[in-house]
Amino acid sequence: MLIEPLKAFLFGEVQKVDIHCCSETIGRRLRERVSADLGGVDQSVPVSIMPAGDVDYALVHYTAGLLRPAHADVMVLEARRT
Numbered sequence: 001m002l003i004e005p006l007k008a009f010l011f012g013e014v015q016k017v018d019i020h021c022c023s024e025t026i027g028r029r030l031r032e033r034v035s036a037d038l039g040g041v042d043q044s045v046p047v048s049i050m051p052a053g054d055v056d057y058a059l060v061h062y063t064a065g066l067l068r069p070a071h072a073d074v075m076v077l078e079a080r081r082t
Helices: 003-011 024-040
Strands: 014-020 047-050 055-062 071-079
Touching: 014 024, 024 047, 024 055
Parallel strands: 014 047
Antiparallel strands: 014 055, 055 071
8 A cells, every 4th residue: 555655754664663571471472463463564573572670561663754753662561569
């Protein structure tokens, strides 16, 4: 479709996804789900799992677009209290 390349040109696109997760099993499930969701995109987006401390979160890196600089968004998955 013509819309996806235009959106990427104007606003950037997903460059990579880092999942910071304490549990390796949950991290693998999240990676599979994220990879499947990004499967419709024409590009191959690397999704990696990294160890986490007290907070499980996903860090999504975006490339720069004409109207938006390169940036990263954080989504908290779970915060554990000790």
